[in-house]
Amino acid sequence: MSKPKVLISDKMDPNAARIFEERGCEVDVKPGMTPDELKGVIGDYHGLAIRSSTKVTPDILDAATNLKVIGRAGIGVDNVDVPYASGKGVVVMNTPFGNSITTAEHAIAMMMALARQIPDANTRTKAGEWPKKDFMGVEVTAKTLGLIGAGNIGSIVASRAQGLRMKVIAYDPFLTEDRAIELGIEKVDLDTLLSRADFVTLHTPLTDETRNILSRERLENAKPGIRIVNCARGGLIDEVALKDCLESGQVAGAALDVFAEEPATDNPLFDAPNFICTPHLGASTTEAQVNVALQVAEQMADYLVNGGVTNALNMPSLSAEEAPKLRPYMALAEKLGSLVGQLAHGSLTKISIEREGAAAELNGKPITGAVLAGFMRRYSDTVNMVNAPYLAKERGLDVSEIRHDREGAFNTLIRVTVETSSGPRSVAGTLFGTQSPRLVEIFGIGIEAELDGDMLYVVNDDKPGFIGRIGTMLGGHGINIGTFNLGRRDAGGEAVLLLSLDEHPGAEIMTEAEKLEGVKTVKALRF
Known part of the structure; x- marks a missing residue:
């Protein structure tokens, strides 16, 4: 795996570059570039470390196709278009305590x-x-x-x-x-x-x-x-x-x-x-300039290498220690958000994220951000945890977070519910072995499934022969089934089938699936 690349575009204590390198980043130090020069090279970098001279404008951000984080060595970020950076999914950090x-x-x-x-x-x-x-x-x-x-x-x-x-x-x-x-x-x-x-x-x-x-x-x-x-x-x-x-x-x-x-x-x-x-000397001491340079390098490297988020202006904080523990929960949350986003139809005005058991004890903001990132992919193919809350706000989506002290049938559980014109639609998931995300409920029906790759979601009447019919149909088109995941409300009632497939089903297959006896709903999913 290649190392993250960082550009230091303003004069900064040389120890900052050393910290980036020691923590697993490649770093280039190029102070004094013109806006056009910065625009020409910024696409090569994952991180941009600045002080007050570099102006991070929409033009620069549009050219920063690989940028993940901007770090300001200091407090003020007047020289960064933070809302535009947020819309681009770029984390903006400062160092509020260094000076x-x-x-x-x-x-x-x-x-x-x-x-x-x-x-x-x-x-x-x-x-x-x-x-x-x-x-x-x-x-x-x-x-x-x-x-x-x-x-x-x-x-x-x-x-x-x-x-x-x-x-x-x-x-x-x-x-x-x-x-x-x-x-x-x-x-x-x-x-x-x-x-x-x-x-x-x-x-x-x-x-x-x-x-x-x-x-x-x-x-x-x-x-x-x-x-x-x-x-x-x-x-x-x-x-x-x-x-x-x-x-x-x-x-x-x-x-x-x-x-x-x-x-x-x-x-x-x-x-x-x-x-x-005095000419804006508040932070102008040798100690302060060293402190903010070292601090911004540590913060950016932690984010690029370990996923830790500290002193971000547009994303909830997530310490490097928290990141490994939260990572499987965030993966689960993103998959649940994606699932409900792909399945729920009509006008969606409200989404709630509930956590119970072990999940309730964790930092909830990153989990909410991950749910929204998965959910908002129906609106944008560049969405991530940073810009998802902004996209949700732009669309008037009411987001609520609920933490339950109770522990139910699972040691840990995340539930995502959206309000639709047809009523609430809810999905829930847990972790198996503290690491492996699993769906355990979909629209009130218990089911156990991994959400990964190409999948086929089917709602059908629970009648004998249906599984054979859909298996034969897919086999006839040369599509291999990876896993079969079944759930039903009650015997002979409504059933849910989630199939993992080795390839995405095309329009012809979807049309044929819709015509199968007993099918109520069929939807191709991708995770």
Whole structure:
């Protein structure tokens, strides 16, 4: 089996290439390529490792016919078209924790520089002045720091601020009371935070909900003399309103490492009073750049070689340790999804995936993704676990996941049910020997079958002679039967027959099968 090929297209710590090679990947390091040059070679690679320079556009993704994963050494993925990559079935990873300490420390440094006006004092002192009387700073001790966002970086800032004897309050819709107590901070709403905080630091991604979260109205209604630090993302603050508030004194000072438009070579804030800035240096330490490069190489190699998924933005996480255990379940889930997708007809608006027994104890997201990948193959021949949820969402498919604590007739079971115009249709499967997927129920009828290769699905009346008739018909066309799998509701009632065939039955055979005495439904399947 050939090794996965990875392209590193931005400057990165050389140890990243070493990690790829040690973990079983071929790697090429080609920083500085033009978009056309990248487009010309990307089709040869399974993985693309980048920082902020490479722009992964739809054109690049269209040319990346073998690409499985994009790894961003850093947090922001503004340079990657994540939705388009998802539609192409490409996993997009980042390294959200590799530069957390570095960014948090930069926020604290900016806060201290702002409190003591260090940049202006430095500039004027070097110019030959001695402006001691012009710089009256403020202490941070006993002041209130307001965090907008209390995730990984925000929590580190809180810890450092507490070491400076500051009181910390936070606004974060996802912060639980228990977590706030654990961090030693007070959870408040945004208006309360802005009315009480002496300093505010922002630690939230840029989304439709957070864009201009510090709007003109909020800045004007904040505590007079507030000082603001943003080392997170540009666009979180209304920059024009911030300048006006700095000039009026409503905001006593602001320190920004990020801007709405970057590179920020010309910004109205540059001539505002009590304003300091840096050129997006939050992650710029030797330690951070080494950490994110090594981390992205480890994550991508684990995915390409072992199937582990870590810090993916468009796919549930799946550790390298989990992957071997989940792999047979995912194979079973994909086959069940494919089966119900091939057999269910009409308008399909809802699908549910139930897990019970041992399956209920596992990470359910990859199992759901595998079911959807199998199911959605009726709509796309390029579907996989990454893009299947997006295809399902595009088609308005309601997906539900149900976990049962009970253990039934099987030690482990996955059931897939779709709602059709004729009512629910359900199939279920288990694992034999913890590895071998088996169908055990189809539309309420118990049956044991392997789902593999070309198969023929038949619903017929349970009457003597039928098996002989269909066997004779297939034999007459030179088609060999691999396995016979039978099930029925009750004696003389409706029966199900699943045959594995050595070749796919053509239209002529299907037409003849439909005319056999006792046949209600016949369908050619392929797995």
